[in-house]
Amino acid sequence: MHFSFWEKSGFAVLIAAWVVWGSIQVGNALVQPTQLAENAYPIEVAESDTAAAGDTAEAKVEESAVGLMASFDSAAGAKVFKKCAGCHTVDQGGPNKVGPNLWGVVDANKGVHDGYSYSAALLAVGGTWSYENLDKFLKSPKDYAPGNKMTFGGLKKASDRAKVILYLRDNHSNPPPLPQ
Ligand code: HEC
Incomplete structure (x- = not known):
């Protein structure tokens, strides 16, 4: 049997197309299990990572901010106070x-x-705003004075609380001594 140039070329194109299609199929078949195998590992690692991160985060929540205050300056607190500034001014005589207003x-x-009308829940706690x-x-407003009207989730990081308390201390006519 004799094939013309064009017939041969036609076969060549068909075979080439078949090879390409075939390798795509084989490729897909190979890639599929590889992807599964790859996913399995990061998930395991991620789980142990999350557990570790969760432990540290919990430890941080338990930590007291007062002992950390000396490690920061009030400029760092000004940054944290941005989270409060939607609801509070801190300057003397601010509205x-x-x-x-949180001056002093x-x-x-x-x-x-x-001139501020506090909730009964906050007034019921009584006492002073010691450190x-x-x-x-500030760690958890709703746990500290259940039913109070400061709808703020709280600062979970002791370092953030330390910074912002330091900042409140500096916005004061007569800043109390820093904790020992
Ligand atoms: C969503 C608004 C909102 C945010 C955000 C907020 N607060 Fe408040 N805050 C309030 C309200 C409302 C009260 C009054 C609570 C009451 O009377 O029950 C209050 C009360 C307080 C008080 C008691 C003041 C006093 O005179 O007894 C302090 C201290 C305070 N906030 C600090 C902060 C700090 C620091 C932040 C940021 C970390 C913050 N707040 C974020 C709304 C807010």
């Missing part, structure tokens, strides 16, 4: 917003800022 709040009695009390309140 009350959703929450009261450290060591002040709770719920006494002029320890601010630390507990």
Whole structure:
């Protein structure tokens, strides 16, 4: 049998197409199990990572911010205070917003800022805003004074609480001594 040039070329194209299609199929078949094998490992690693990260995060939540205050400066606290600034001013004579102005709040009695109407829940706690009390309140406002109206999730990192408490201390006519 004799094939013309064009017939041969036609076969060549068909065979080439078949080879390409075939290798795509084989390729897909090979790649599929490889992807599964690859996924399995990162998931395991990710799980142990998350567990480790969770442990540290929990440890941080338990940590007290008061002992950390000396390690930071108030400029770092100004950054953290951006999370509060939607609801609070901190400058002397600043207006009350959703929450009261916070000038001089450290060591002040709770719920006494002029012209602000506090919730009964916050007033019921009583006492002063010592560093320890601010630390507990800012960690979880709703656990510290259940039913109070500061709808803020809290600062989970002790370092963030330390910074912002330091910043509150500096926005004060008579800043109380730093904790020993
Ligand atoms: C969503 C608004 C909101 C945010 C955000 C917020 N607060 Fe408040 N805050 C309030 C309200 C409202 C009150 C009054 C609570 C009450 O009377 O129950 C309050 C009360 C307080 C008090 C008690 C003041 C006093 O005179 O007794 C302090 C201290 C305080 N906030 C600090 C902070 C800090 C620090 C942050 C940021 C880390 C922050 N708040 C974020 C709304 C907010």
